[in-house]
Amino acid sequence: MTTMTGTPLLAATGVTMRFGGLTAVRSVDLTVRPGQIVGLIGPNGAGKTTLFNCLTGLYTPTEGTVTYRGRTLPPKPHLVAQAGISRTFQNIRLFANMTVLENVLVGRHTRTREGLLSALVRGPAFHRAEAASAQRATELLAFTGLAAKSGHLARNLPYGEQRRLEIARALAGEPGLLLLDEPTAGMNPQETRATEELVLAIRDRGTAVLVIEHDMRFIFNLCDRVTVLVQGEKLVEGTTETVQRDERVVAAYLGTPFEGAPGQEEVAEVEAAEEAAAESEGQGR
Numbered sequence: 455m456t457t458m459t460g461t462p463l464l465a466a467t468g469v470t471m472r473f474g475g476l477t478a479v480r481s482v483d484l485t486v487r488p489g490q491i492v493g494l495i496g497p498n499g500a501g502k503t504t505l506f507n508c509l510t511g512l513y514t515p516t517e518g519t520v521t522y523r524g525r526t527l528p529p530k531p532h533l534v535a536q537a538g539i540s541r542t543f544q545n546i547r548l549f550a551n552m553t554v555l556e557n558v559l560v561g562r563h564t565r566t567r568e569g570l571l572s573a574l575v576r577g578p579a580f581h582r583a584e585a586a587s588a589q590r591a592t593e594l595l596a597f598t599g600l601a602a603k604s605g606h607l608a609r610n611l612p613y614g615e616q617r618r619l620e621i622a623r624a625l626a627g628e629p630g631l632l633l634l635d636e637p638t639a640g641m642n643p644q645e646t647r648a649t650e651e652l653v654l655a656i657r658d659r660g661t662a663v664l665v666i667e668h669d670m671r672f673i674f675n676l677c678d679r680v681t682v683l684v685q686g687e688k689l690v691e692g693t694t695e696t697v698q699r700d701e702r703v704v705a706a707y708l709g710t711p712f713e714g715a716p717g718q719e720e721v722a723e724v725e726a727a728e729e730a731a732a733e734s735e736g737q738g739r
């Protein structure tokens with residue numbers, strides 16, 4: 455569902471991030487529109503996470519601007535979260551010794567505007583807000599398939615579920631835009647498939663998604679648009695078809711394309727065979 459029209463949700467313009475002599479991100483433009491899933495891909499060290507950090511107020515870009523719903527974002531993570539952008543991290547950041555439910559409740563904090571005084575007094579407004587948060591957190595655990603793990607300590611979850619919990623926590627802020635940094639890293643194929651479904655469901659509920667992934671099948675299955683970063687610069691931006699066909703993208707990942715490289719048809723054949731194998735495997739269980 456590619457939406458070409460409408461006001462951009464997120465618009466990064468000329469974003470540059472330098473660390474001393476190293477330019478990690480160079481003059482990057484990036485747009486995410488309502489209802490879109492946008493992929494951000496590129497080799498290791500391309501500057502993908504650094505760009506995320508620039509978009510979420512963790513870093514103040516050396517140059518360039520970032521707007522959300524037409525307004526310049528303040529370069530402070532909590533203000534970006536309040537504005538409506540949530541994220542997950544490449545290196546999972548959970549409260550290991552809190553329960554799954556508590557981790558999601560922490561994510562509600564950008565949302566609940568109950569003041570400190572109200573919390574101290576613990577008046578009716580505080581209790582109402584708390585009850586609403588608990589209900590919403592429980593819903594999110596069901597949505598992310600973690601309902602049964604609600605009372606478990608985060609550190610006891612398998613890796614794939616920790617990644618899902620990070621997503622649940624990010625969703626607790628009721629974001630208009632969700633940024634995912636390698637959501638399927640370390641997952642097995644089944645978990646990756648489930649995460650694809652989850653990302654589609656998140657988009658269908660009205661949250662746009664910007665996702666960094668090395669899993670190209672994940673990217674090409676899900677994304678309306680894909681931006682390719684190489685050495686900090688945007689190499690290509692377009693639909694999955696455009697990006698898949700672009701020789702420079704192939705070159706950036708695999709080195710120079712060789713003569714007789716598999717064409718679209720062969721790739722489709724291989725994918726169909728893999729799909730069939732996966733299906734018969736599924737039926738075998």
Ligand SMILES: Nc1ncnc2c1ncn2[C@@H]1O[C@H](COP(=O)(O)OP(=O)(O)OP(=O)(O)O)[C@@H](O)[C@H]1O
Pocket residue numbers: 473476478496497498499500501502503504505544
């Ligand atoms: N805080 C920092 N200080 C100095 N250099 C940094 C910092 N953060 C990132 N870099 C450098 O910026 C470049 C881009 O790194 P970044 O982590 O953004 O890449 P990436 O595309 O996310 O890679 P990967 O796919 O491996 O996660 C790298 O050369 C990295 O060493």
Ligand SMILES: [Mg+2]
Pocket residue numbers: 502503504544
């Ligand atoms: Mg990264």
